[in-house]
């Protein structure tokens with residue numbers, strides 16, 4: 156009997172443990188850059204005036220490195236005199252791993268690139284754009300004062316404008332060129348204010364119930380994140396109301412998003428920061444021509460690009476680690492029943508019904524290539540729960 160009770164408690168403990176997210180990978184310190192690919196081409200994607208360096212050149216020219224504080228620096232070249240018709244060197248890195256639905260990403264940053272012509276982003280993408288979805292977590296241009304969130308998808312995915320959040324909803328159709336946009340309204344989410352406050356933290360929950368993004372300036376970071384270590388599980392229940400909420404009510408997440416790679420990049424001008432009307436509204440007097448390229452990219456890099464760098468303390472990827480339901484039945488069906496819960500409760504409690512997240516070395520989403528450890532965890536958990544139930548019945 157004692158043995159049975161002990162086994163029962165064990166089962167309970169395991170089941171409770173699953174109600175938190177587990178770390179699957181941390182990018183930090185001297186190993187920060189180990190599992191990323193460096194782009195190694197000019198910006199042929201957003202048509203910015205930069206050459207994104209390959210790994211070896213980025214490291215040897217000091218555009219990517221780990222500083223004395225142990226933070227990762229990614230920056231625009233501010234030491235080269237760029238002649239007319241040339242591009243300026245910068246960084247774009249993409250994780251080698253893919254993270255499935257059921258993931259949580261937490262990034263702690265102390266400096267974000269900013270200034271006229273500067274367009275930084277921290278975001279995620281699938282292998283094919285926009286078919287596999289895109290989540291923009293940090294993005295801004297020129298002299299914007301607030302961070303901006305967006306999803307990009309194929310037609311049929313919308314931002315539910317009635318969802319509980321603190322940010323301001325813009326375009327709601329995620330297939331529009333801008334994506335479906337939410338403006339951060341909290342203080343110090345970008346530029347000098349962000350840096351002066353000591354930076355801050357973003358958390359992004361990528362779930363069958365929706366995509367939810369939180370921002371906290373340094374003084375407001377919740378205890379769960381302050382106390383988290385590189386290996387400890389994390390409970391999201393003290394996160395509060397998200398800045399941006401994209402619940403499943405108007406966008407079926409697993410339909411529009413496959414497993415995602417995480418990207419940091421900095422471009423200059425290009426097809427957002429460089430649009431003449433947008434550029435000139437904020438930066439017309441930056442130089443003699445009023446054009447983004449000539450008044451910024453060309454010529455001396457300093458002081459114009461002295462603030463054009465990311466400084467990142469860590470990026471952690473978490474997974475629910477829940478046993479794997481098949482994507483078609485379990486995940487989507489339970490997702491829709493969660494909407495009602497979420498509409499009345501600002502803090503989503505969605506972990507037990509989530510699809511497994513976790514690392515994927517193939518771009519094909521959660522049904523293919525989940526790391527073996529997670530699969531085993533699922534099998535062990537499922538069978539332990541099964542045995543536990545039988546034992547509990549026997550005890551009763």
Ligand SMILES: *[C@@H]1O[C@H](CO)[C@@H](O)[C@H](O)[C@H]1NC(C)=O
Nearest residue numbers: 194195196197198199200201
């Ligand atoms: C961008 O350049 C890379 C490297 O040359 C190439 O592999 C890729 O196909 C290009 N992408 C586009 C959209 O042109």
Ligand SMILES: *[C@@H]1O[C@H](CO)[C@@H](O)[C@H](O)[C@H]1NC(C)=O
Nearest residue numbers: 233234457460461462463464
């Ligand atoms: C480039 O910017 C960094 C800060 O990002 C600054 O410390 C450095 O002095 C600048 N380089 C030059 C040549 O001014």
Ligand SMILES: *[C@@H]1O[C@H](CO)[C@@H](O)[C@H](O)[C@H]1NC(C)=O
Nearest residue numbers: 282516517518519520523524
């Ligand atoms: C992804 O799935 C498709 C279709 O099932 C398959 O053809 C392709 O080989 C898969 N790719 C990888 C990298 O597993």
